[in-house]
Amino acid sequence: MRNLTDVTPTNTASKNSARKHESAPKHVAGEATYVDDIIEPRGTLYGAVGFSSIAKGKITALDLSEVRASEGVVDVLEVDDIPGHIDIAAVFDGDPLLTKDDIKYQGQPIFVVAATTELQARRAVRKAKIDYQEMEPLLNVTQALEREQFVRPSHYMKRGHYDEAMAQADYRLQAQQHVGGQEHFYLEGQVALVVPMEDQGMLVYSSTQHPSEVQKLVAEVLNVPFNRITVDMRRMGGGFGGKESQAAAWACMAALLVLKTGRAVKVRLPRSDDMTMTGKRHPFYNTYDIGFDENGLIQAADIMVAGDCGHSADLSDAIVDRAMFHADNAYYLPNVTIAGHRCMTNTVSHTAFRGFGGPQGMMIIERAMDDIARAVGCDPLDVRKRNLYGGVGRDTTPYHQQVEHNLLPELIEQLETSSDYWQRRADITQWNQTSRVLKRGLALTPVKFGISFTLQHLNQAGALIHIYTDGSIQVNHGGTEMGQGLHTKIIQIVAQALSLNPDDIQITATRTDKVPNTSPTAASSGTDLNGQAAKNAALILKQRICECIAEHKGCEIETVRFEDGQVRWREQDQEESMSFAQAAQFAYVNRVSLSATGYYKTPKIWYDRNAAKGRPFFYFANGAAVSEVIVDTLTGEYRVVAVDILHDVGRSLNPAVDLGQIEGGFIQGMGWLTTEELKWNDKGVLTSNGPATYKIPAISDTPPRFKVSLFERDNDEETVYHSKAVGEPPFMLAISVWSALRDAVSSLSDYTISPSLDSPATPERVLDAVMATRDQLRQGETL
CATH class of the missing domain: 3.90.1170.50 (Aldehyde oxidase/xanthine dehydrogenase, a/b hammerhead)
Known part of the structure; x- marks a missing residue:
């Protein structure tokens, strides 16, 4: 009997289609129903x-x-x-x-x-x-760290021989950084x-x-x-x-x-109550102690990440774990120790936020790349490229997962060319030599982001599909739609599996009485998990219809195929067909069930926490961004003037949705690192509790040049139609903005001083970095 799981649909109506969001017309017309729009009972x-x-x-x-x-x-x-x-x-x-x-x-x-x-x-x-x-109240994360006030035990990773390697390193740098939190500021409270x-x-x-x-x-x-x-x-x-x-x-x-x-x-909840009572992105306090050679190649690294978890654990154990998993970002660390602490403070319990700790972990190694470059007199991009994961011997993470199918060297090279990085670098260097007040900065930073829930049992999903006798289809799955286009993609996945027009498929509300025991829609896994479950359900129904036609039409099942809304087969050397609606009716009359559940669990993943070894991620999503900024060194004010992004989405299920996610993720990440500042007073009262005191990016903050391209290459792993997750990874591309701001300030010293710049890099903090750099110059200090 033929198994239809691996059969590629012959229609192209829904494949890789830049289809609009399934609720877009309702959003625009104000007809989309949210919880507060539901007609209430008397x-x-x-x-x-x-x-x-x-x-x-x-x-x-x-x-x-x-x-x-x-x-x-x-x-x-x-x-x-x-x-x-x-x-x-x-x-x-x-x-x-x-x-x-x-x-x-x-x-x-x-x-x-x-x-x-x-x-x-x-x-x-x-x-x-x-x-x-x-x-x-205890409000300071460094004090909590000193007092060992933790909501959960600390965790440690180690690979190689850090002490011996550090003793033999040519150069050594140490630094610390504070990474601010972030308010979710969802439109619907x-x-x-x-x-x-x-x-x-x-x-x-x-x-x-x-x-x-x-x-x-x-x-x-x-x-x-x-x-x-x-x-x-x-x-x-x-x-x-x-x-x-x-x-x-x-x-x-x-x-x-x-x-x-x-x-x-x-x-x-009113907005101010919502912001007061709900958790935010975890603020982090990070440190590094890194040894490297004269070319900036890392030889040893000791990294510490400490999350400010608030008063309770919530999801902090997994969040700090993911910060540790991403403290290497895209770089091979041959001899490394990583410590992760879960600090308790008397604030609201901080919680999940796009990237789930990964962005905070990446920040410390990206600071190190800039610092190393200034120390050895290289362009930061050269240092980043030299430290990228490579072939055999340079392909193992601190948690002992092998980095397979590494696309970043090629992706970065492509972005270097398309963004004209080196010519712009030369132009900016020349500009900064003659411009006394305004300084420009440029940075290219990569992203390697692991895809899967780090809590293994969450990597499963279910779906339910009904085919009605008129050929219309209703799909329900365990994922939730929050504007990211999950329902749109799943409609396209089912349409592709059955070779139908997506307009014939309806997604219904996520309900616990239709698909039970669901995982959260998080960790960028919504499409990977629920899309594959929906596809599996569709293929079960497809198999049933094929078997029914083969049995009752007297044809070989291998001849039955679905094409562009038709079901075709060969009967006595004659090509026969019926519409999909007719096929559904035919199957119903012949007592074939037209309802099926689909299930999927992510393969290959495991993690031994006691040994700090495993494969917590099914695959890695990659990307890189080039950001250019201009800074007023008298006031600390700045503008992001140009951004070029090349992002890896595998075989895109919907390029329009994916581009929107990349653009939105980048801008949200830019806000986290620049303007969005959480403020508590010395009594522990949140003072940034509304839009008047908390600034998310506005449309005017969008860079004038904002070029986003997809690095489309099939995922080597067996994901749904070889796509890759796109919800969280683009968020971290915005680290390039923070790095570009540091680059602009560093130009004051002819790139010999690598300024300290905590995030969010508000104009006040940028001005502080400018003044500190000038003070170092006056004192004749450099790294």
Whole structure:
């Protein structure tokens, strides 16, 4: 019997097509339905959260009498009202839904109000009378490191013989850096609507990247079986990791209020409350101690990354692991030790964010590349190229995974040429020699990003496909759509597998009663996992239809094929065909099931944490970016004037979607490294809690020259149609902007001084770097 798994569809209608986003018309017309747009049942109540105003201490008195008496208030939820689990931590304990005693961060939820209107609920929470015994919060990550205040044990990687190699190194450099965090700033804030159903059941509409986790946690706080809870998620208005673990709390609060009141409840956080109560990208404190030769070739490296995790572990164990996995970025480190620490501070628990720790880990080695180049008098690009992973003997990571199919040398060479790097470098050097105030900078930085969840069991997915008798198809899968085009790609994958027009396929809301036990849509794995599961389901149905036609038409199954919406076969040396709709009807009449589930699990991956060895990633995605900046050395202000990107996407499933992801990821990364600054005061109160105090990039920040190209080469691994993940890797291309700013400041010393520049590289920090460089020049100091 023929197995259709490896059969390539003959139609080209959906293959590698730059098809528009499946919801684009609805987005433009304002017709796309988000959780807050769902028509609420009659009698729906609205929730608001009362939270701590201090960062550390104890509640000594809690008086909610005025809250309960406030206009429109129907009920109030406190911690003692929770019948089931109180701790809703994603992995490790430490995240109570509500508290009545210990306070660990400003913004910690204490109670929830349900009122007849949203305004009434928000007004009511302000009437709470709470007395605290305030304590001094721990807010500094370096202090936490010194005191060994950790949320999880530290982890270490080692390969080679660092001590011996360092002793023999020609040159040695040491440095430290602070890498700032980042607010997710999704357009749609945290929101959940919970509707009571029969038999203790509830229907939960949640803006979440992880419906199965919301299902689990809602069931656990209610103390009911998981099968009583159904989570529905059609689309999010952005997630970026901020709705992977931290969307669950608001659904749990709403569900508990439903249990108390018997009425539907919606909880939607105002922007300032959202920014105060939810975690951000982890700030990091990194150090390196590196030995190298006169050509800048690294001989030994000791790297430390310390994540500021906030008050609890959340996902920090895996996030700091990934920072460690990417502390090498694209470079071979022959003798290396890497330490990763998970520091506890009295802030909100930091969480997943695009790149999941990888960007913070890459920053320290990219700083080292610039520093080494200044020390040996080379262009940073030459030093980067010399240290790239290479052939046998230079192809093993610090965690002992072999770097196979390394595209970066060729990709970088292609970008060098297309961006005219060396001519621009000569022009910029000449410009900087004659321009006293304005200095230009240029940098080319690469990205090698591992694709897979580092927690092995998350690397699985399911899908459900129904073929109806009119030939229309409905697809459901475990991934969530947050604007990244996942549903669009999966429609195209199924269309390609069945040789159909994508317009004949509909994606429905992600629901836990259709595809159970799903993994979060994160780690750039949404298409890899769910797309392959959907493809497998489609191929099962294709096989069934082929077998039915072969049996009832008396033809060989090898002659049955799907082409451009038709099913064709050879019958007694005659070419016969029917439309796909007719084939579906034919199969139904002959009692063939037209519904199938598909499943996929990522092969080859493993990691022995005790030995710090393994293959945590199925493959690596690659890319490189050239960024050019101009800096006003009197004020520290700057502009990004040109960006050239060449990014590896394998065989692109949808070039339009992929280009959009690359552009958006780069700009978001640029914001992280330049303008987006998280600020807490000395009491641990977040002061950057709105768009007036927190600056994400605007359209005017887009560089005038912004050239993005795809390095299209089939993925050597067996991914869905040999594509590669594209969600997270482009984010780290923006490191080239930070490196270019350092390059511009370094030009003040004729590139002999490599300035320290923590991120975000705000104009104030750039000006500090300018002044420090000039001070070094006056003192006659260089590296």
